[in-house]
Amino acid sequence: MDKKATVIGAGLAGCEAAWTLAKFGYKVTLAEMKPKKRSPAHSSDMFSELVCSNSFKSDKITTASGLLKEEMRIMGSLLLEVAETCRVSAGGALAVDRNLFSERVTERILSNKNISVICKEVTSIDTKRPSIIAAGPLTEGEFARALSEKTGGFLSFYDAASPVLTAESIDFDRVFFADRYDYSGKGDYLNCYFNKIEYENFQSELMSAKTVEKAEFEKDKKLYEGCVPIEMLAKRGVDTMRYGPLRPVGLVDPKTGKRPWAAVQLRKEDLNGNLYNMVGFQTNLLFGEQKRIFRMIPGLENAEFARYGVMHRNSFLHSPKVLNKNLSIVKNDNIFVAGQLTGVEGYMASAMTGMVAARNLILSDSEKTVFIPSNKTMSGALIDYITTENDSFQPMGANMGLIQPENCEFKNKEQKRLFISKTAVKKMTEYVNDYRKLI
Numbered sequence: 525m526d527k528k529a530t531v532i533g534a535g536l537a538g539c540e541a542a543w544t545l546a547k548f549g550y551k552v553t554l555a556e557m558k559p560k561k562r563s564p565a566h567s568s569d570m571f572s573e574l575v576c577s578n579s580f581k582s583d584k585i586t587t588a589s590g591l592l593k594e595e596m597r598i599m600g601s602l603l604l605e606v607a608e609t610c611r612v613s614a615g616g617a618l619a620v621d622r623n624l625f626s627e628r629v630t631e632r633i634l635s636n637k638n639i640s641v642i643c644k645e646v647t648s649i650d651t652k653r654p655s656i657i658a659a660g661p662l663t664e665g666e667f668a669r670a671l672s673e674k675t676g677g678f679l680s681f682y683d684a685a686s687p688v689l690t691a692e693s694i695d696f697d698r699v700f701f702a703d704r705y706d707y708s709g710k711g712d713y714l715n716c717y718f719n720k721i722e723y724e725n726f727q728s729e730l731m732s733a734k735t736v737e738k739a740e741f742e743k744d745k746k747l748y749e750g751c752v753p754i755e756m757l758a759k760r761g762v763d764t765m766r767y768g769p770l771r772p773v774g775l776v777d778p779k780t781g782k783r784p785w786a787a788v789q790l791r792k793e794d795l796n797g798n799l800y801n802m803v804g805f806q807t808n809l810l811f812g813e814q815k816r817i818f819r820m821i822p823g824l825e826n827a828e829f830a831r832y833g834v835m836h837r838n839s840f841l842h843s844p845k846v847l848n849k850n851l852s853i854v855k856n857d858n859i860f861v862a863g864q865l866t867g868v869e870g871y872m873a874s875a876m877t878g879m880v881a882a883r884n885l886i887l888s889d890s891e892k893t894v895f896i897p898s899n900k901t902m903s904g905a906l907i908d909y910i911t912t913e914n915d916s917f918q919p920m921g922a923n924m925g926l927i928q929p930e931n932c933e934f935k936n937k938e939q940k941r942l943f944i945s946k947t948a949v950k951k952m953t954e955y956v957n958d959y960r961k962l963i
């Protein structure tokens with residue numbers, strides 16, 4: 525008889541989960557509420573929509589995000605296979621044309637014979653049927669209440685998206701292409717550079733700019749540090765932005781041969797380079813204020829906004845208490861949770877949990893043991909983090925600090941990272957091979 529499972533949500537985690545289950549012969553029902561209903565951050569009807577940045581971050585294996593992606597490739601990631609087909613140049617990062625990416629993931633899911641997609645908003649949880657809940661950080665309404673009831677509670681914090689500009693509105697005579705520390709005169713990032721006076725005027729305007737729901741999120745301290753809006757950074761001190769997203773290090777203004785005082789970087793959003801994303805410019809400013817103040821950035825005086833920056837509530841479970849190591853719910857071990865809801869942070873970390881939850885659902889169905897990647901891998905270390913007792917639990921993205929190498933002395937940081945990465949790749953390969961023997 526066919527083995528069956530349900531996946532709720534065709535986002536990044538849900539698509540990887542459905543794909544993995546289907547690969548191992550499961551008949552999967554994938555329930556997605558789009559196009560009938562969309563969250564405030566989703567704007568297309570396709571699956572695996574990238575709601576903000578179009579970058580999956582560094583592809584270098586000695587970085588945390590590069591290592592995570594390599595491990596996912598070893599596990600057979602659908603998203604990374606598709607990403608390769610719609611890559612846009614972004615220095616050492618893996619960035620994609622977001623529409624092509626979602627289109628191609630959707631095509632692959634819809635044409636998989638083991639996956640049936642149903643378009644409906646799920647409002648309850650059927651505990652009799654093995655399921656993976658991957659409804660994302662904007663889960664709300666009846667379904668959020670049902671999940672809260674089944675697990676014993678939700679947490680939430682705020683997350684933010686940067687504005688996107690049209691390329692034709694940028695003054696290319698006033699900006700330059702360069703990647704940090706690459707002095708070849710080429711590069712993928714477009715740099716808008718400030719002198720001291722321009723920068724200080726900009727910072728001063730940002731400090732007094734009008735925001736949406738200012739009182740709400742500023743009172744609420746649950747703001748993920750990596751997503752602090754630019755206007756809040758401006759308020760922390762005159763130089764805070766210059767040491768953060770506007771840092772000029774590794775850049776040289778080709779006209780003066782000197783390092784600029786500060787620089788805003790823009791990254792391509794699509795293959796044709798028609799759109800540019802303002803890197804690190806998450807913001808909660810009123811749209812009119814974004815237009816007025818961001819146009820003070822040299823080169824962006826006539827900028828047209830293809831999308832304004834926005835901020836949203838971001839919900840996650842208190843996973844250390846409510847999830848088992850295999851990502852099933854403590855109170856209902858037939859139900860697994862994946863994606864940002866588990867308290868991992870970021871596109872790829874979310875997608876990875878979809879793959880691991882699916883593998884564990886398959887094992888639990890045949891009453892075999894819990895089997896997760898070693899905590900010497902980035903994937904295993906992240907899962908370990910979110911499922912280990914922690915009273916002040918907050919979302920966690922991939923980072924090298926999560927992996928403790930075994931008894932080794934290193935000459936420098938790079939050597940340590942290389943060791944961690946090589947060990948992780950070896951352990952992930954073993955995990956994938958051992959898993960095949962188990963099922």
Ligand SMILES: Cc1cc2nc3c(=O)[nH]c(=O)nc-3n(C[C@H](O)[C@H](O)[C@H](O)COP(=O)(O)OP(=O)(O)OC[C@H]3O[C@@H](n4cnc5c(N)ncnc54)[C@H](O)[C@@H]3O)c2cc1C
Pocket residue numbers: 532533534535536537538555556557558561562563565566572573574575576577578644645646647658659660661662663664667683684685834835836837838862863864865869870871872874875
């Ligand atoms: C505003 C915002 C900006 C972000 N920006 C970034 C960024 O730039 N980079 C980054 O790495 N991460 C970012 N994140 C964090 C996170 O990585 C993404 O949200 C990621 O998409 C999470 O993947 P997911 O699969 O958990 O959820 P999602 O990709 O959101 O997928 C959830 C899916 O479930 C569907 N769904 C929800 N409820 C139901 C229901 N009841 N019934 C049926 N279907 C349902 C939704 O329509 C959606 O398709 C951002 C998050 C937010 C909220």
